Amino acid sequence: xxxxxxxxxxxxxxxxxxxxxxxxxxxxxxxxxxxxxxxxxxxxxxxxxxxxxxxxxxxxxxxxxxxxxxxxxxxxxxxxxxxxxxxxxxxxxxxxxxxxxxxxxxxxxxxxxxxxxxxxxxxxxxxxxxxxxxxxxxxxxxxxxxxxxxxxxxxxxxxxxxxxxxxxxxxxxxxxxxxxxxxxxxxxxxxxxxxxxxxxxxxxxxxxxxxxxxxxxxxxxxxxxxxxxxxxxxxxxxxxxxxxxxxxxxxxxxxxxxxxxxxxxxxxxxxxxxxxxxxxxxxxxxxxxxxxxxxxxxxxxxxxxxxxxxxxxxxxxxxxxxxxxxxxxxxxxxxxxxxxxxxxxxxxxxxxxxxxxxxxxxxxxxxxxxxxxxxxxxxxxxxxxxxxxxxxxxxxxxxxxxxxxxxxxxxxxxxxxxxxxxxxxxxxx
Ligand SMILES: Nc1nc2c(c(=O)[nH]1)N[C@H]1C(S)=C(S)[C@@H](COP(=O)(O)O)O[C@H]1N2
Ligand SMILES: [Mo]
Numbered sequence: 001x002x003x004x005x006x007x008x009x010x011x012x013x014x015x016x017x018x019x020x021x022x023x024x025x026x027x028x029x030x031x032x033x034x035x036x037x038x039x040x041x042x043x044x045x046x047x048x049x050x051x052x053x054x055x056x057x058x059x060x061x062x063x064x065x066x067x068x069x070x071x072x073x074x075x076x077x078x079x080x081x082x083x084x085x086x087x088x089x090x091x092x093x094x095x096x097x098x099x100x101x102x103x104x105x106x107x108x109x110x111x112x113x114x115x116x117x118x119x120x121x122x123x124x125x126x127x128x129x130x131x132x133x134x135x136x137x138x139x140x141x142x143x144x145x146x147x148x149x150x151x152x153x154x155x156x157x158x159x160x161x162x163x164x165x166x167x168x169x170x171x172x173x174x175x176x177x178x179x180x181x182x183x184x185x186x187x188x189x190x191x192x193x194x195x196x197x198x199x200x201x202x203x204x205x206x207x208x209x210x211x212x213x214x215x216x217x218x219x220x221x222x223x224x225x226x227x228x229x230x231x232x233x234x235x236x237x238x239x240x241x242x243x244x245x246x247x248x249x250x251x252x253x254x255x256x257x258x259x260x261x262x263x264x265x266x267x268x269x270x271x272x273x274x275x276x277x278x279x280x281x282x283x284x285x286x287x288x289x290x291x292x293x294x295x296x297x298x299x300x301x302x303x304x305x306x307x308x309x310x311x312x313x314x315x316x317x318x319x320x321x322x323x324x325x326x327x328x329x330x331x332x333x334x335x336x337x338x339x340x341x342x343x344x345x346x347x348x349x350x351x352x353x354x355x356x357x358x359x360x361x362x363x364x365x366x367x368x369x370x371x372x373x374x375x376x377x378x379x380x381x382x383x384x385x386x387x388x389x390x391x392x393x394x395x396x397x398x399x400x401x402x403x404x405x406x407x408x409x410x411x412x413x414x415x416x417x418x419x420x421x422x423x424x425x426x427x428x429x
Contacts, residue, residue, distance in 0.1 A: 082112055083178055092120040092217065095162070096247075097182030100308065101316035106157070106329065106356070106364040108185035110240050115247040116162050116183065119218030122267055126251040129215065131235070135273035138202030145251050149237065151192040151200075156234065156257070159186040159331045159364045161303050163260035163287055163408040169395070171404050173428035177313040180426065181414070184331075186364040189255050191236030194229050198273070207273045211280075212254045215269035222263045223277035224256065228301070232257045232362075235268065258333030258362035259301045260409075262287050292403035302333035305392050306411040307340055307367070307384035318422035321375035326353070329364045332386035336360065339385045340367040346379035346415065346427075347394065353382070361387075378418040379427055395428060 050056035073080065082096035096115040098108055108114075126145045134140040141147075165183035168174050198210075203226075210229050213221040224233070234255040237244060244250040249266030256263050262282055277283065277299070289297040307330035312319045326344075330337045336359050341350035353367040367382065384392045393401075398412040415427035 080112070082115065083182070084115075085179075090118075093118050094120075095183065097178045098185050099178050099315070100182055100184070100310045100329070101177050101313045103310065104327075104366075106186050106366050107240065108187055110187070110242065110245050110248075113185045113187060113239070113245065113248060114160075114162070114183050116164075116261060117216070117218075117247070118220055119216045121246050122216045123246070124215060124251060124267060129251055129269070131252060131268060131271070133197055133201045133271045133273075135211075135271075136204040136207045136275070137198075137273050138204070139200070141197070141201050143197075145237065148192060148235065148252065151196055153190055153192055154234070155188055155190040155238075156232075157186065157188045157360055157363045158255065158257040159184065159362065160255075160261050160264060161306075161331070161333075163262060163300075163303065165261075166410040167407050169410045169412065169414075169428065170399075170406055173426055175314050175426045175429040177308065177310065177414075177426075178315050181308050183261070184329075184364075186329075186331075187239045188241065189234060189236040190238035190241075191234045191252070191255065194233035194235055194254070194271075195231075197235060197271070198229060201273075203273055206275050208275050209273075209277050211270070211272040211274060211278050212263075212265040212268060213270040213272075214249075214265045215267040220262075220265055220282060221278065221280045222265060222282055223280065224254075224259075224263060225301075226273075228256060228259065256301075258303060258335075260287060260303055260333075263301065287408055289402065289408055290405040292405070297409075300409055303331070304409065304411040305332040305334065305337070305384050305386040305390045306330070307337075307382040307392060308414050309342075309380055309382050309416060312380070312418065312422075312424040313416060314424050314426050316424060318424070319373060319418070320422055321373050324371050324373050325368055326371045326380060326382075327366065327368045328382050329366055330355075330382065330384035331362070331364050332384065332388075332390070333362060334390060335362065335387040337365040337384055338387045338389075340365070341383045341385075342367070342369045343381045343383070344371060344378050347381050347413070350383065373418070373422075375420065377420055379415055380418060380424075381413050381415045383413050 080099055080102040084096040086094045094117050098112055098114040131143040162183035166180055168180050174180050208226050210224050236255045237252045252268050253266040254264055254268050309328035311327045326342055330340045340353045342353045343350050353369040356366040359365050393412050395412040416424040417427045
């Protein structure tokens with residue numbers, strides 16, 4: 001019998017835990033929850049009765065006992081969604097952004113994983129899909145999915161970021177974390193180390209590069225140096241424990257930890273071993289950066305160190321004066337995050353934030369810092385440092401070196417203004 005919290009004879013004990021928590025937050029919770037209940041009462045009159053010390057309706061009614069073969073989020077969380085942009089630059093091209101402002105921890109749920117498709121999402125029957133490994137090899141292979149899953153496998157947690165993430169920040173910063181920073185996600189990937197497959201085919205001594213090709217209508221292909229292929233590259237078929245989602249490359253994709261999203265070929269059908277890069281469209285006209293002196297940066301594979309505050313953030317909930325937690329994610333394509341500093345005065349002073357464990361290489365790292373907000377306008381920022389001692393640059397530093405002709409690889413410090421009403425906005429927008 002659930003008596004304690006609902007015993008109308010003991011209103012004091014029933015409200016005590018709530019009061020002490022309130023005291024910690026500066027006493028503002030009571031006011032907030034009563035105004036919330038009034039707002040709800042206007043919409044759904046019965047809901048006010050669900051608040052303490054009453055027994056809520058959901059303890060009086062039997063719960064939903066319907067069998068759900070595949071579970072869905074609560075209907076109260078239905079607004080947590082990707083945002084899709086379609087038709088740019090071609091009708092089949094699309095991308096969708098992860099709602100970073102609504103996520104906690106480091107793992108992106110599969111249904112919210114960002115998406116970038118150049119030729120639409122193919123519908124691939126795994127029984128009819130093959131992975132070919134050929135070129136400068138002793139024993140070319142044509143693998144079925146059953147063949148692939150018989151190889152020894154590993155599971156690893158890695159971020160994936162499109163090199164076009166935050167591209168708007170170069171010249172047209174927008175007041176949104178989701179559409180400016182949301183081409184970033186992180187998952188636990190399961191598959192076969194690419195080195196295992198390359199060992200199985202036996203590479204010839206002059207092998208230096210591999211070409212990876214997708215089975216989508218874009219036939220996307222990229223050249224990858226053999227060092228990466230033999231280091232931590234994975235041929236993955238599972239994402240957060242379940243089969244890859246169609247959008248992420250079902251039934252199999254290449255995962256190059258820390259390397260720009262574009263090289264992580266989805267719907268992987270072919271790996272060719274060769275001596276030199278193939279200079280495909282994606283690595284020449286695209287995904288190269290025009291520098292101020294008119295030259296182009298080619299083959300900038302590893303994503304540079306970056307971080308962003310996700311709470312509070314534009315698109316997210318506004319904060320109230322008193323105790324708050326500043327929290328966000330940091331990542332580096334070069335290894336582990338070693339430190340994240342947070343500023344609440346626009347970058348003049350910095351405090352080192354706490355990093356959640358585990359801190360893994362080429363993986364999102366969650367940082368947190370308690371912050372007592374006095375209710376006055378503030379400007380908050382995070383600065384990540386990785387194990388190679390690379391320090392995330394300010395916007396001014398980055399633009400000074402790279403100019404403003406780039407469309408890719410923007411990794412500067414983000415600055416959020418906190419307005420007097422507690423809302424966060426992009427200071428550069
Ligand atoms: N075959 C194929 N692979 C692809 C793409 C594609 O369109 N086709 N898009 C690339 C780009 S630009 C990125 S950023 C990542 C996005 O991976 P995701 O959609 O799983 O987030 O996949 C890459 N691999
Ligand atoms: Mo991308």
